[in-house]
Amino acid sequence: MARGRASTFDAQREEILAQAARLFAAQGFVGTSMNEVAEACKLSKPTLYHYFRDKHELAMQICESHVARLAALVDEVKAEQLAPREQLRALIERFVREYGLAQDAHRVLTEDVKFLAEADRERLLDVQRSVVAAFADSLVAVRPELNASTLAKPLTMLLFGMINWMHTWLRPEGELGHETMAPLVADLFFGGIAAVQISGD
Amino acid sequence: MARGRASTFDAQREEILAQAARLFAAQGFVGTSMNEVAEACKLSKPTLYHYFRDKHELAMQICESHVARLAALVDEVKAEQLAPREQLRALIERFVREYGLAQDAHRVLTEDVKFLAEADRERLLDVQRSVVAAFADSLVAVRPELNASTLAKPLTMLLFGMINWMHTWLRPEGELGHETMAPLVADLFFGGIAAVQISGD
DNA sequence: CCTACCGATCGGTAGG
DNA sequence: CCTACCGATCGGTAGG
Numbered sequence: 001m002a003r004g005r006a007s008t009f010d011a012q013r014e015e016i017l018a019q020a021a022r023l024f025a026a027q028g029f030v031g032t033s034m035n036e037v038a039e040a041c042k043l044s045k046p047t048l049y050h051y052f053r054d055k056h057e058l059a060m061q062i063c064e065s066h067v068a069r070l071a072a073l074v075d076e077v078k079a080e081q082l083a084p085r086e087q088l089r090a091l092i093e094r095f096v097r098e099y100g101l102a103q104d105a106h107r108v109l110t111e112d113v114k115f116l117a118e119a120d121r122e123r124l125l126d127v128q129r130s131v132v133a134a135f136a137d138s139l140v141a142v143r144p145e146l147n148a149s150t151l152a153k154p155l156t157m158l159l160f161g162m163i164n165w166m167h168t169w170l171r172p173e174g175e176l177g178h179e180t181m182a183p184l185v186a187d188l189f190f191g192g193i194a195a196v197q198i199s200g201d
Numbered sequence: 202m203a204r205g206r207a208s209t210f211d212a213q214r215e216e217i218l219a220q221a222a223r224l225f226a227a228q229g230f231v232g233t234s235m236n237e238v239a240e241a242c243k244l245s246k247p248t249l250y251h252y253f254r255d256k257h258e259l260a261m262q263i264c265e266s267h268v269a270r271l272a273a274l275v276d277e278v279k280a281e282q283l284a285p286r287e288q289l290r291a292l293i294e295r296f297v298r299e300y301g302l303a304q305d306a307h308r309v310l311t312e313d314v315k316f317l318a319e320a321d322r323e324r325l326l327d328v329q330r331s332v333v334a335a336f337a338d339s340l341v342a343v344r345p346e347l348n349a350s351t352l353a354k355p356l357t358m359l360l361f362g363m364i365n366w367m368h369t370w371l372r373p374e375g376e377l378g379h380e381t382m383a384p385l386v387a388d389l390f391f392g393g394i395a396a397v398q399i400s401g402d
Numbered sequence: 403c404c405t406a407c408c409g410a411t412c413g414g415t416a417g418g
Numbered sequence: 419c420c421t422a423c424c425g426a427t428c429g430g431t432a433g434g
Contacts, residue, residue, distance in 0.1 A: 028231055029229075029232075030231040030232040031230075110369070157366070157367075157370045161366025161367065162359040162362040165365055166358075166362065169358045176355060184355065184359075184397060187397045188359060188394070189393065190393075191392045192390065192391075194392055
C-alpha cells in the first residue's frame with residue numbers, strides 16, 4: 001500500500017534527522033561524517049542518500065523545522081490574546097520549555113547555520129528575525145516607554161541570550177530542569193525591565 | 202641576537218593566533234584548514250608548523266589566554282575591595298567590555314573546546330568554573346538570601362547567557378557597542394535579582 | 403623555508 | 419519500470 005510505504009519513508013526521515021541533530025550538536029557539522037550518521041541510523045551510506053540529497057540538506061531540515069516550531073509557538077501565544085504582561089510571560093516560558101525539548105536542533109541552528117548556502121541561511125534568519133520582532137513587540141506592550149528609545153531590541157536580545165545559553169549548563173538529568181527555570185527567567189526579566197534606566201526620561 | 206629573534210618569534214606566534222582565532226570563529230575549528238591559516242599569515246604550511254606543534258595547539262592557546270584574561274579580570278576586581286553591589290557591577294561591566302575585545306577567542310572557547318583533548322578541556326573548564334564561582338559569590342554578597350537557596354548558580358548562569366550571547370547580535374561597527382551595553386546589562390540584572398521569588402521565603 | 407608528497411578519510415555515486 | 423538498498427570505489431583534500 002502506497003500510504004504505508006510513504007509513512008515508513010517519513011518515519012525513517014525523522015529518525016535520520018534526530019540522529020544527525022544529535023551528532024551535529026555533539027561534534028559539529030563538519031566534524032561529523034555521513035558514515036557516522038548512517039551508522040547511527042543502522043543504514044548504509046547509499047541508503048542514507050536515498051532519504052536526503054546531501055549533508056547540507058540534513059542540517060537545513062533540522063534548522064528549518066526548529067525555527068518553524070518557534071514561529072508556531074509565537075502564533076499560538078498571539079492567538080490567545082493575553083494581556084501584555086501575561087503574553088510576554090507566556091512567550092518566555094514556552095520558549096524555555098521548547099528549547100529544553102529541542103536542545104540538539106537549537107545547537108545546530110546556532111553553531112552550524114554558517115555552513116548552509118546563502119539562500120537557506122537567509123530564509124532561516126528571516127524566520128528568526130520575525131520571532132525576535134514578536135518578543136520585542138510584546139516587550140514594548142509591557143513597557144511602552146521603550147518604543148521611543150532604542151532599547152527594546154537590545155533588551156530582547158539579552159533575554160534570548162539567557163534562554164539560548166541555558167543548554168550549555170542545564171543538564172537534562174539534573175534536578176534543576178527547564179520546567180523550573182521557565183518562571184525564574186520570566187521573573188528575572190520582568191524585574192530587570194522595570195529597573196532599566198531609559199535615557200531621555 | 203637571540204633576544205631579538207625570540208621577540209620576533211613571539212610576535213609571529215601572536216599574529217598566527219589572531220589569524221587562527223578569526224578563521225576558527227568564522228568557519229569553525231574543523232571547517233578551517235591549516236593551509237588557510239598559513240595563507241592568512243602569509244606563511245607556508247611547514248613554517249606554520251615551526252611555530253605550533255599541531256592544529257589543536259592553536260585552539261588550545263587561543264582558549265587558554267582568553268580564560269586567563271577573564272580570571273585576571275576577576276582578581277583585579279576582587280583586589281579593589283569594593284562594596285558588594287559595586288563589585289558585582291564592576292564584574293559585569295568589565296566582562297562585557299572584555300568580551301567585546303575578544304569576540305573571536307570567545308567564540309572559539311564556546312564552540313570549539315569540544316575538539317580539544319580531555320585534559321586540556323578540563324583545565325580550561327576549571328578556570329571557567331572558578332570565574333563563575335566568583336560571580337556567584339559576588340551575587341550572594343548582594344542578595345544573601347540566595348545563599349540558602351539553590352538559585353545563586355542558575356541566576357549567575359543566566360547572567361553569563363546575556364553576556365556570552367552578545368557577540369551573535371552586537372555588531373562591532375554598529376552604533377550600539379559593548380561600552381553602551383555594559384551598564385544596561387548590569388541594570389537589568391540588578392533589577393532582576395531584586396524581583397525573583399525565593400521559595401521558602 | 404620550499405616542493406613534494408604520505409596514510410586516512412572526506413562527501414558523494416558508480417554498477418548491479 | 420519502480421522502490422529500496424548493497425558492496426565498492428570515485429575524485430579531492432584533510433592534517434602532517
